[in-house]
Amino acid sequence: MxxxxxxxxxxxxxxxxxxxxxxxxxxxxxxxxxxxxxxxxxxxxxxxxxxxxxxxxxxxxxxQVWTDVRVYTGPQPTALQRPxxxxxxxxxxxxxxxxxxxxxxxxxxxxxxxxxxxxxxxxxxxxxxxxxxxxxxxxxxxxxxxxxxxYLEGPAFQTAWGLTAHFARPPITPGSMVWMDYRPVGTADSPATFLYAMHLGDDRYFVQETSLIARPAVNRALLGARLRARLDAAGTPPGEVLSTEWVAFPMNxxxxxxxxxxxxxxxxxxxxxxxxxxxxxxxxxxxxxxxxxxxxxxxxxxxxxxxxxxxxPEERRAARDVHLLGVRALLGLPAGALPEFFRTFFELPPQQWRAFLDPVTPAGSLARIMLRLFAHAPNGVRVPLARAALARPDASVKALQAAWFAAPQSGD
Ligand SMILES: Cc1cc2nc3c(=O)[nH]c(=O)nc-3n(C[C@H](O)[C@H](O)[C@H](O)COP(=O)(O)OP(=O)(O)OC[C@H]3O[C@@H](n4cnc5c(N)ncnc54)[C@H](O)[C@@H]3O)c2cc1C
The missing domain is CATH 3.50.50.60 (FAD/NAD(P)-binding domain)
Known part of the structure; x- marks a missing residue:
């Protein structure tokens, strides 16, 4: 050409x-x-x-690939067993x-x-x-x-601010990556944010404070301050900073x-x-x-x-509707309930939380996973989830129909 x-x-x-x-x-x-x-x-x-x-x-x-992949929604980590x-x-x-x-x-x-x-x-x-x-x-x-x-009801953003630096003391367990650490930093933890971090070798670590999804977006100053507070509280402030990264994109x-x-x-x-x-x-x-x-x-x-x-295809569009119902639920959760939500999420059988994060999982399976999550969630999470479902009755009914008619998948 x-x-x-x-x-x-x-x-x-x-x-x-x-x-x-x-x-x-x-x-x-x-x-x-x-x-x-x-x-x-x-x-x-x-x-x-x-x-x-x-x-x-x-x-x-x-x-780099990590096999030690962790999530913290409380003091003890959950090992994700997924490289x-x-x-x-x-x-x-x-x-x-x-x-x-x-x-x-x-x-x-x-x-x-x-x-x-x-x-x-x-x-x-x-x-x-x-x-x-x-x-x-x-x-x-x-x-x-x-x-x-x-974007449904306007864009809702994931934002994050992070840095790669040398650390005199490791901010996370050496050899690990932390997919999500929702442990609170001090008392004022609204909006909810989490640490995403990787050990890059030697004394180099990538650490990033992330707001999973919010409307309006959580800003850079808040995320930067939260990251520094988190690292200071752990007694692991960064040394020489090698690079910084600002992340902001719409999710819905x-x-x-x-x-x-x-x-x-x-x-x-x-x-x-x-x-x-x-x-x-x-x-x-x-x-x-x-x-x-x-x-x-x-x-x-x-x-x-x-x-x-x-x-x-029709199936993918239906799956998107179920995911957007999930987005609405996440946006409606009070900050303190997000760690609880993800505790319940990662207590699901691994094939279920993996399926929920897989872009090609059919709508019926997604809806069944959401129902299971709802059944196992504490009340502080269940009420906002129910509210989100009731606010979009059309999408909720479609999701429930999809769950009802879907052939049970192994592990459902
Ligand atoms: C900092 C950051 C970190 C992220 N981390 C992850 C991650 O870890 N994993 C993950 O899966 N996703 C991640 N994402 C989400 C990520 O945005 C997307 O997955 C990915 O970048 C999207 O790829 P894309 O090629 O569709 O768009 P982009 O990467 O945004 O690329 C768009 C391209 O289009 C060009 N362009 C824009 N406008 C025009 C125009 N008018 N004419 C010609 N060219 C144009 C741009 O210059 C660029 O080349 C991250 C996003 C950000 C911002």
């Missing part, structure tokens, strides 16, 4: 989602233009994922680009909008560029560029309607509404999506519609 103006597919965005899809399509023989405002650059965020969520080829892109990986973003990018061959054209630019003319899409850049393509995919990250993501995207351009990744609201994870899922789904788009282009059918059908 090099030099030509027209491509089979134009992908907007060079994050993990855009790169994964663009390279998957190029490796299948399509001419692909990826438009991003930056050259291929290692993704700037600290990406973690459950090792078993990553496709096999991506295991080689893990910078967790920190991604090496440079290795991930290089691996993805390595398979694209010469059919990928990484073009510097910022997309403004698209229009449809004479059987193809014309994409306009902010500097007057024009690129034509048979299919345009918006992978431009949270909020989307071509079709703004819809609704399933988008089919459109002429396909949205994928964070732009499509595909961030998991309860965990905020997306990267592992995008790496997996990019392969299926690429197969589908190639198939549709070969057979001359509507590739955007075929892609949407893969991303949002």
């Amino acid at each position: 090099h030099g030509s103006e027209h491509s089979d597919v134009l992908v907007v965005g060079g994050g993990p989602t855009g790169t994964a899809l663009a390279t998957a399509l190029a490796s299948r023989g399509l001419d692909v233009r990826l438009v991003a405002p930056h050259p291929p650059t290692a993704y700037p965020a600290t990406y973690g994922a459950w090792l078993d969520d990553l496709p096999g080829w991506a295991h080689g892109c893990a910078a 967790y990986a920190l991604l090496d973003n440079r290795a991930l990018l290089d691996t993805l680009l390595g398979r694209a061959g010469t059919r990928l054209d990484w073009t510097l630019g910022t997309v403004k909008h698209t229009e449809h003319a004479a059987g193809h899409d014309i994409t306009h850049g902010v500097n007057g560029e024009r690129w034509t393509a048979s299919l345009v995919v918006d992978a431009s990250g949270h909020g989307g560029t071509l079709h703004p993501t819809a 995207g609704a399933a988008p309607a089919p459109t002429r351009e396909l949205s994928f990744g964070a732009a499509a609201g595909l961030v998991h509404p309860i965990s905020g994870f997306q990267v592992a899922s995008a790496l997996n789904v990019a392969e299926t999506l690429a197969d589908t788009v190639c198939g549709a282009m070969t057979s001359g059918t509507d590739a955007a519609q075929a892609g949407w059908d893969v991303l949002w």
Whole structure:
């Protein structure tokens, strides 16, 4: 394709989602233009994922894997028995680009909008560029560029502030990673936040104070102060700080309607509404999506519609509704109830809490897990959960129907 103006597919965005899809399509023989405002650059965020969520080829892109993975909702840790990986973003990018061959054209630019003319899409850049393509995919990250993501009752944000530093005394058990530490820091612990932390080797640790989901978002100053207070209270203040990271993204995207351009990744609201994870899922789904788009282009059918059908089958849309019910419940919980909620959550049989965090678990199974959680939760958690369900009776009834009609899964 090099030099030509027209491509089979134009992908907007060079994050993990855009790169994964663009390279998957190029490796299948399509001419692909990826438009991003930056050259291929290692993704700037600290990406973690459950090792078993990553496709096999991506295991080689893990910078580190922990088998000692803990959650604290009280004084004693719960061992999660599920290895967790920190991604090496440079290795991930290089691996993805390595398979694209010469059919990928990484073009510097910022997309403004698209229009449809004479059987193809014309994409306009902010500097007057024009690129034509048979299919345009918006992978431009949270909020989307071509079709703004819809958020139920307005966006609710995950925010976090963290740092990588040398520590004279270990802030967490050496060799471990702490997925969630909800133990209180002092007396004023509203809003509820938790520590997410990893031992990176030697005396280096990554520590991050996180607000799982809130509307309005918990701000950087509060999270920074809470992190310092937590580390000071434990007698483990950081020494030399090597880097800092601010995290902020919306969690509660609704399933988008089919459109002429396909949205994928964070732009499509595909961030998991309860965990905020997306990267592992995008790496997996990019392969299926690429197969589908190639198939549709070969057979001359509507590739955007075929892609949407893969991303949002009826079952997945129903599952999203159940997850959004969970979001509403989390938003309604008083700060003090969140540790209780997660204590009950991680007391579920491991296959159930894993299934709840899995982006492809069917709605019926999700709803059954929620019912089980409700049955086992203390009253301080149950009442706000019931309130959340009653506030969206339509979604609740659908979820209950899904749970009722779903064939029991093993472990349900
Ligand atoms: C700091 C941070 C930490 C996170 N940690 C995790 C984690 O541990 N695990 C996890 O699974 N998820 C994590 N997330 C969630 C994360 O946002 C997504 O999983 C992931 O980054 C989304 O990938 P994406 O490619 O869809 O979007 P992005 O990574 O946001 O990439 C969007 C791309 O589009 C480009 N772009 C934007 N607008 C335009 C335009 N108009 N024209 C052209 N290009 C454009 C951007 O420059 C960028 O290249 C984290 C998010 C943040 C912010």
